[in-house]
Amino acid sequence: MNSMTKTITPVNFQSVHGLGVICALAAGVWLGAAEAPTKLVNSGLSPFAISLCMVAGVFTARWTVPTLLKGTRYVFADLLQNKHLVANAVLAGMLWAVANTLTVFAIRDVGLTIAFPLWNTNSLVGIFWGRILFGELKGASTKNIVKVVAGALAIVAAAVMLGFSTIQAGGPHGGRAVSGILAAAGASLLWGTMYVPYRKAYISGMNPLSFVTVFTIGELGTCLALVLALDGGTKAAIFHSPEVKHLIFWLFLGGFVWVIGDLFQQFATKYLGIGRAIPLSNTNQLWGLAWGALVFGELAHADWSHRLLVVAGSLVMILGALAVSTAVATERENASTNQALLRECVRYGLDYDRVLQSYGGAALTDGNPSKDRRSWWDYAIVAGAVGFFVYLGINARVPQLAMNVPWLTILVVLLVASALASGWSLWKATRFS
Amino acid sequence: MGEGMQGQSGSRALSSQKVLFRAYSIPFLPLHTKPGCLPYDGFRLLQTPNGSRLAAMKISPHTKAVLTDSHFLVPLVVFCIGLALLITLH
Numbered sequence: 385m386n387s388m389t390k391t392i393t394p395v396n397f398q399s400v401h402g403l404g405v406i407c408a409l410a411a412g413v414w415l416g417a418a419e420a421p422t423k424l425v426n427s428g429l430s431p432f433a434i435s436l437c438m439v440a441g442v443f444t445a446r447w448t449v450p451t452l453l454k455g456t457r458y459v460f461a462d463l464l465q466n467k468h469l470v471a472n473a474v475l476a477g478m479l480w481a482v483a484n485t486l487t488v489f490a491i492r493d494v495g496l497t498i499a500f501p502l503w504n505t506n507s508l509v510g511i512f513w514g515r516i517l518f519g520e521l522k523g524a525s526t527k528n529i530v531k532v533v534a535g536a537l538a539i540v541a542a543a544v545m546l547g548f549s550t551i552q553a554g555g556p557h558g559g560r561a562v563s564g565i566l567a568a569a570g571a572s573l574l575w576g577t578m579y580v581p582y583r584k585a586y587i588s589g590m591n592p593l594s595f596v597t598v599f600t601i602g603e604l605g606t607c608l609a610l611v612l613a614l615d616g617g618t619k620a621a622i623f624h625s626p627e628v629k630h631l632i633f634w635l636f637l638g639g640f641v642w643v644i645g646d647l648f649q650q651f652a653t654k655y656l657g658i659g660r661a662i663p664l665s666n667t668n669q670l671w672g673l674a675w676g677a678l679v680f681g682e683l684a685h686a687d688w689s690h691r692l693l694v695v696a697g698s699l700v701m702i703l704g705a706l707a708v709s710t711a712v713a714t715e716r717e718n719a720s721t722n723q724a725l726l727r728e729c730v731r732y733g734l735d736y737d738r739v740l741q742s743y744g745g746a747a748l749t750d751g752n753p754s755k756d757r758r759s760w761w762d763y764a765i766v767a768g769a770v771g772f773f774v775y776l777g778i779n780a781r782v783p784q785l786a787m788n789v790p791w792l793t794i795l796v797v798l799l800v801a802s803a804l805a806s807g808w809s810l811w812k813a814t815r816f817s
Numbered sequence: 818m819g820e821g822m823q824g825q826s827g828s829r830a831l832s833s834q835k836v837l838f839r840a841y842s843i844p845f846l847p848l849h850t851k852p853g854c855l856p857y858d859g860f861r862l863l864q865t866p867n868g869s870r871l872a873a874m875k876i877s878p879h880t881k882a883v884l885t886d887s888h889f890l891v892p893l894v895v896f897c898i899g900l901a902l903l904i905t906l907h
Contacts, residue, residue, distance in 0.1 A: 468880075479899065482896065482900055482903055486899065486903055513891065566902065570899050571899075573895060577892050577895040614903075614904065732879065
């Protein structure tokens with residue numbers, strides 16, 4: 385395509401800004417809830433096994449609700465049209481898998497309440513890559529740059545506060561605080577970088593549901609490889625322990641919750657960009673804190689100074705994230721986004737007009753409405769995946785963890801409400817495109 | 818097609834096939850592979866004049882664009898760092 389000489393068509397990116405914000409907030413609610421099942425690491429399973437089970441749940445869950453949103457025919461046609469992005473999507477899944485395993489180490493060593501905010505500094509990493517690789521904030525107003533920089537610094541300050549609170553706290557996690565913080569920092573780096581393939585896919589016009597399909601394969605393959613290489617190979621407890629079949633449902637459930645949150649996050653990245661989507665979806669820190677403290681009573685034995693430091697650090701982090709995310713892109717910044725789209729079109733020979741429409745949320749069927757229809761095998765796939773969840777549920781045993789049921793109920797209601805609101809908005813505006 | 822391969826220049830034999838990129842000698846090929854067939858996607862098995870067998874990896878412009886794209890290389894490097902950290906903490 386001779387795109388270098390092609391006139392750049394202005395597109396109204398701001399029309400989808402609100403939609404991106406709604407998706408990012410819903411992603412925060414769901415991703416925060418998804419971390420709760422990793423508490424099962426206290427039940428004796430290795431971090432690798434926890435990760436593998438969760439990812440197997442993510443993979444299975446991808447073939448439930450998301451398959452109903454867009455059928456396999458649409459997804460595979462989209463993948464064929466963007467074959468060059470398959471490697472990027474697999475790599476993103478691999479990044480996620482390693483980062484997730486690191487978080488399980490972090491939770492084991494410093495606890496969910498502390499580890500969660502630490503790895504949420506991935507927003508800084510994302511802002512950095514967004515600027516370097518995609519020209520985000522290029523041409524932004526001074527006000528927006530100040531908001532983003534101040535917000536990013538606030539997030540760093542909050543992470544330091546939370547790190548210090550861990551080391552001073554001592555207690556059961558004190559001896560392994562350094563390795564726990566390292567694990568959380570590594571997860572932050574990987575999860576911040578993971579948005580690079582996300583963003584690349586969407587400025588190339590790919591549908592988030594197609595991207596997630598390949599992404600889950602990268603996740604599952606990497607987690608399986610980690611278990612085989614580092615967790616005892618085929619003799620790993622995950623493959624033989626009779627206890628696993630009673631626990632696996634909860635991890636699959638965590639995977640299900642995670643994949644819904646990730647889908648909202650993918651749409652947020654598409655419509656907001658990395659620099660704004662990550663901080664906003666990182667409000668999952670708030671929800672993770674709510675699950676940890678209200679449902680699992682993680683702060684029950686902490687002294688007042690420890691609690692104050694954790695709460696203050698979390699609040700500063702949220703304020704920082706808000707400052708970054710309220711920096712709405714100006715016309716000049718949007719022009720640099722257009723340049724990023726153009727770069728992809730030139731490099732990979734994509735149709736600029738098609739990519740631009742797709743990036744703006746238009747539902748493209750290439751004149752073939754049947755491409756968007758569900759087939760009988762879509763329903764068969766969904767039935768199979770749901771049936772597997774039911775089978776695991778029948779064999780499930782409630783974990784030996786103290787949980788506050790009233791708070792559990794309240795958080796589940798909020799979870800469902802956020803999904804319905806965001807899902808409805810996405811369907812109305814883009815038909816999940 | 819990983820372990821056991823040794824780099825070898827086979828440019829004269831490969832140039833006639835127009836799949837030039839890089840050649841490897843393969844000491845232990847699967848029995849079903851024959852010169853000229855495609856044992857694996859993206860690989861072409863060739864035979865040099867002296868009888869040794871080579872596999873040429875065909876790199877399409879699209880694949881080359883992906884492999885040299887900073888959007889792919891940066892995440893790849895970070896993945897390696899993360900994996901090293903994970904192995905260290907294990």
